[in-house]
Amino acid sequence: MFPDVPLYHGFVKQGGGVMASAHQKMKALCMMMMMLNVFICVLVGVTWNHGDDKSVNQRVRIPSAKFWHKQERSKSFWNKEQQLLDFIHNPVINFATSDESLVELPDWLNDTGPLDPCEPDYRVTTQIADYNTLPQRFQDFLLHMRCRTYPMLINQPRVCDGKPFLLLAVKSLIPHFDRRQAIRETWGRAGVLANRTVATVFLLGNTWSPDHFPDLQGMLDHEAELHGDLLQWDYRDSFYNLTLKEVLFLEWFGQSCPHARFVLKGDDDVFINTPRVINLLEGLTESKAKDLFVGDVISDAGPHRNRKLKYFVPESVFVGQYPAYAGGGGYLYSGELALRLYNTSRRVVLYPIDDVFTGMCLMKLGLAPEKHSGFKTFDIEEKHRENPCIYRILMLVHSRTPQEVLRIWSWITDPELDCQ
Structure with a gap:
């Protein structure tokens, strides 16, 4: 923090006289003040941690169990797809997955359909019990529900x-x-x-x-x-x-x-x-x-x-x-x-x-x-x-x-x- 200058109890070893000695004393005083501040911070921390347990518990609660519990997946197709999106976009859960001791992932997360979202999602034919009875255009929507990218045929960019x-x-x-x-x-x-x-x-x-x-x-x-x-x-x-x-x-x-x-x-x-x-x-x-x-x-x-x-x-x-x-x-x-x-x-x-x-x-x-x-x-x-x-x-x-x-x-x- 300070330049590497040898200190002596009296005047400096070479030249400088009284002004140099006063300068060295000032540095020593600054060092002592810094050490005192550190000591006070440690003392406050110890006092905080060993104070009233009830007060501490009110301020900070450390969970003893995993915060993520297995979530039952919905039986309705749209709802369970939304559950998956909610999981993917949940920053707290995504952060927690870096520590397996904190999160237990639901097994249904692997049911994600085809890798290409614009490929027909044939899961709907088996996971939607009455799929074959729905209007044909409704069936078409469900098959391609995950696709949001389509070529633009006519544009007006200006x-x-x-x-x-x-x-x-x-x-x-x-x-x-x-x-x-x-x-x-x-x-x-x-x-x-x-x-x-x-x-x-x-x-x-x-x-x-x-x-x-x-x-x-x-x-x-x-x-x-x-x-x-x-x-x-x-x-x-x-x-x-x-x-x-x-x-x-x-x-x-x-x-x-x-x-x-x-x-x-x-x-x-x-x-x-x-x-x-x-x-x-x-x-x-x-x-x-x-x-x-x-x-x-x-x-x-x-x-x-x-x-x-x-x-x-x-x-x-x-x-x-x-x-x-x-x-x-x-x-x-x-x-x-x-x-x-x-x-x-x-x-x-x-x-x-x-x-x-x-x-x-x-x-x-x-x-x-x-x-x-x-x-x-x-x-x-x-x-x-x-x-x-x-x-x-x-x-x-x-x-x-x-x-x-x-x-x-x-x-x-x-x-x-x-x-x-």
Whole structure:
């Protein structure tokens, strides 16, 4: 710590006189002070350890048993896959596995399916008892539930170069040319709206030969070249793969549009009052905007067990209650939250209902969607549907035909419409 200088009880051996002697005494004093500090620290430590045992035990509890107990694996396929993901992404357990005396690993951790997550997972055919009775597209989802990587057929990497205030991300299907065009001419018109930059993208998968759709890819390529707003991936576009569309979009967002302030994600059969949405967003505080996620929230729901229903999920696939989630017809959230949702989505097993899956991701983040009365994903009362002033105060209504979208837009943009 100090230079290697010989010390003497009197003056230094050569030259230096009284000043040199005083310098050496100062060093000796510093050394004594350091030794005294060390002694005090040791004394305090001994006093702490030999003090009141009850007080010590209240401060620190040293476990005498292993903290990880064998966990029974669920009998439902989705739940046990989630158990596996929870284990893999648990930093405490992963740290503890470095010491085998602390952790006893469950034997089911070896049941991980094929090494390549995009290979068909044929475990589902034996581990889901009623697999053969499920709808064919549901079977297809389960076989490929672990795959999240698909080639991109059409991309728009520069659509967000202007750092839009609002990105409208619209779920669509290849044949829905008329819906997309109606949106472009009304609420999804890209450019500057209410003094804010708005960008629009339509999210598409691909057709699959077993579904017997006509080949419209050439028309789609022309549409993409004409409008520059289509995003398409090469996966089977079906109701059960809407969750895949969600995670692929979030990945694209992080790569190509991370500076968009807000995202409104909805179906291609909704009407959105874009000016009113922008007005809502402009009134938010920074803290409110950061975790924003609003929509038509559904709480205390669970899986439907009726096989005739569109949202049917059997007990062999999932058990438990759903978290609060916003109806998939349309919801609004911050761009910052979109980035966090993507990272969290990798820790949640794909679920065959996309809005429920998004609710699961929010719950992982410790968040919940906020209900907003302006989002009507289950429509409005029939007696109000022809009232132009109703649409002036709403944010989103589901569902409307392309012709109705054009008519409603003409109502709310009419400067002579008096709604006093």
